[in-house]
Amino acid sequence: MLAAVSVTGRGSLSRRLGRGLLDTAAPRLRMIIVVLALGISGLFGGWETVPAAPEPQHTAGTAIGGGPWQVEVLEAKVAGDMPPLRRQDENNRWVYVIANVTITAHESITLTKQILRLSGVEGLLTEEPYDMALDRDKRVIRRLHPNMTEKVVFFWEQDGDAPLPTSLTVLVQARTYREDSLSHEAKWMDDDEVAGRVTLPVIDNRAAASPSASPRPSASVTAKPGASPKPSRSPRSASPSARATP
């Protein structure tokens, strides 16, 4: 008898409860308990349909939802010098991806460099994009706003000795809105999941000589605030961002 009892005594207690509730009950009571359990499970969502797993491979232009963002990967290119971005070595090149990004969360997202990763490209100096810019005005940005879709260019620097990619796979990262196990706050958490993949041919844009060739982030004017005082009805201009050269 003693051998069947656990050291903590929990086994004995659970056995007694089990016997009390089920083993000694009539078959009809068991059935009632099962029906009640299923009913309660339904009340708390146990009968809801499990959403189908998302298809990981997509074609260019397909909207891929990654939780707080939705991404349409459009095209991938390679270029040489793209001022004001600075390469670590002049032989290095820029691999960049153009995508439409929509913030679907209810608030602005600042860590937007975490949206995309590349696969199938050798010699990238960083896993996450070196920088990103708005296609609208070629300004380097970090923050995007809810329900305001923007065409964004993501830049990676590639070692010049690495082979030139002819195709690459863009991984759209996913975030899950769930409770943080430490703080118990609900927030968008990085569970290292991929919402979808898009494989693209890489367009070699290194020969483009025109400085206005898109996408090309323009150097931001860095006039200091207050440098050009004006009459009171004509306010002084604030300074544009100069974050293109971290």
Next chain:
Amino acid sequence: MSLLRRLGAALFVIAVLAAGHALTTALPDRNQQLRAFPATGEFGTDVTAREFTVRVGAVRCAAELKIGTAILTTQGVWIVVKLRLTARSQVTSIQYAAIRDAEGRVYEVTDRFEQTLVAGGRRLQPGIAVEGEIALEVPATSTGTLTLLLASTFVDHRMDSMAEIPLPIGDVRAALDNPASTEVLAPRVAK
């Protein structure tokens, strides 16, 4: 133990579990419990938060901004808000500015150009008011009351105060009828 009694005991356990579930879902969740304390005030009046006082002096909408020689367009509408900020008892800075729309969506201040007044760069000295303008983008479809949010904390606003000031803006789309760009007043010590 009779069958009826056992059934009653089981139902009692289920009822307790259901009551517990209802209680936990009815109570504020962790995010609600730790949310910032709103310091609400009216447009044109001083609103006092824990570390600073703010007064919104003007607000206007625009289709384009003129920052230096650059023209910044938007797919929505620019909201330009004139602020007068004063630190209360110690040096501080404003590190968070946003607009909340009627549906609860929050649009933080744009980072497309440098905005030191609300991006932590401008240190506020106690008793010395600084005024300037900030610019934020909202969708042209935004309707209802837009509320300005300001805090001295950058990301973690838990259990701290946040100024909340409703902005007297009617139809933001009206700004799109006027294509003229507008400048943004840089921070300066208020007279």
